Amino acid sequence: MTVHIQTADFDAGREIAALRAGDPLVGAVASFIGTVRDVNDAATVQLMTLEHYPGMTEKALAAIVDEARARFDIIDALVIHRIGELRPTDQIVLVAVTSGHRGDAFDACRFIMDYLKTRAPFWKKEVNANGARWVDARVADDEAAARWETPR
C-alpha cells in the first residue's frame, strides 16, 4: 500500500507494472488516471495549480486506502497525486489496485477515487482568460462518495 504526493509526473504504465510485478496471485489490475481538461464550466483552462495540506494529505490518503483494504479483497494499492502547476492533458492522479478478481479491483479503485475526491485535502485553482479562481466542489462527487455508505 503506497501513497505518493509529488510535483513530478509519473509513468502510469511503469507504476501499474511494478504494482503487480511477479505476483502470481494477481488476476486483476484496475486503475484510474485523472487528467487536466482544458474546459471547466465553459471557460478554457490555461493553467491549474494544485495545493494540498502537507502532513494531513498523506494520512488522509493512507486512511482511504486502509478503508478500501478493509472493505474489499485486494492485494495491493497505489495512489500517486501530483501537486503544483499543471496544464491541460497533464496527469493529476493515479490509483491502481490489484486483486485476485476484477470485482474487488474495480470496486476498490473506484472507492479510493470517490473518497479521495471528497476527503483528501487537495484544492485546484485554475487560470483562464477571466483570471484565477478556486475550482468549486461538485455535488456529484459528494453523491458518489455517499453511495459507498449505503448497502449496495
Place this chain on the structure above:
Amino acid sequence: MTVHIQTADFDAGREIAALRAGDPLVGAVASFIGTVRDVNDAATVQLMTLEHYPGMTEKALAAIVDEARARFDIIDALVIHRIGELRPTDQIVLVAVTSGHRGDAFDACRFIMDYLKTRAPFWKKEVNANGARWVDARVADDEAAARWETPR
C-alpha cells in the same frame, strides 16, 4: 474505438497513453488488465492456452464496445485480448476507456469487461499437475453481466 486480438504481449502504459494522447477533453481514464493467476480451483496452473472463434471474436468485442458507447458518455475505448499460450503473471486482456468524467469511464470499463467475460468467444484451457482441462465458466461472471440489465 479499437479492438485487437493478438498473440503478442502489449505495453499497457503505452496503450493507455496513446488512447488519451493530446485530447484535452479527457479528464478520466479507467483501465483494467487481466492477468494469469497461478492458482485456479486449488490446482497450480503451469500453462494456459487461450482459444477463440476467429471472425466472431472481433465482431463480438466491437458490439460490446458499441454498446458501452451507447450507454455511457465516453470519448474512446480500447480492447486488447491475447490468444495462444500464456503463463502465470502474463497479461491476458486490457480494457481502457477515456471520458470527461470518472463515473462514465469506470462504468464503461467495467461494463466492457463484464460483457467480454460472458459474450466474447474465448476459451481458456489450463495445464496443471493433473493434466489439461477447459476452465469452467463462473456463475459470478453471469451475475456481473446480468447486473447491467437491470436499472441501477
Place this chain on the structure above:
Amino acid sequence: MPESPPAVIAAVTVRVVYLARLREAFGMSGEKLELARGPPTVAAVLATLRARGGAWDQELAGGRAVRVALNHQLVPAEALVADGDEVALLPPVTGG
C-alpha cells in the same frame, strides 16, 4: 399423377463449427450438415446432431449450456438458418 406436385422444400445445408471443449468431444472442428426435414432452425441443427447419440447427445443435452452463433451472432434456438450459413456451437465462454 393428377395432383399438383408438393411445394419444393430446398434442402438446407449449413456449415457447423465446433469450438473448444466441443471440438475435442466431437473429434472435429466442423462439418457440413444437411437438415433432413422440418423447419430449418438452430434447434433443428441441434436435434440432428443429438440424434447421433454418444458424445453428441451428451454434450448437446438440454441441460448443457451450449450457445449458438449464427454467422457470428449469438442467436436463440428458434432462429432460422439458411443454406450456406455458419452455425457455431459455443461452450460457455471463459475469456478475459
Place this chain on the structure above:
Amino acid sequence: MPESPPAVIAAVTVRVVYLARLREAFGMSGEKLELARGPPTVAAVLATLRARGGAWDQELAGGRAVRVALNHQLVPAEALVADGDEVALLPPVTGG
C-alpha cells in the same frame, strides 16, 4: 479569603491553519489562537474567529461548507481541542 480558590481553567492555545480559498480570504496561512472562555471545542474556535467580523464572519458562516481537521483528522464541531493542537480550516476539497 475563607473560600477555596476556583478550579484553574488552563488557557487553551491552538495553532489555526487556513487553506486554499480561506488562506487568501484571511490574508494569512495560519496563526496562534487563544480560546477565551467556555468549553474548548472546534465550534469555539470557529466562533472566536467569526466574532472578528468581515471576511471571517462571511467565510465561516454556518451555511458555508468549511470542514475542520484537528491534528490532521477531520472532526465534527463538537470535538474538543487541547493546548497545542493544530486546527485546520478546509474549504470543500477538489483534488483528483
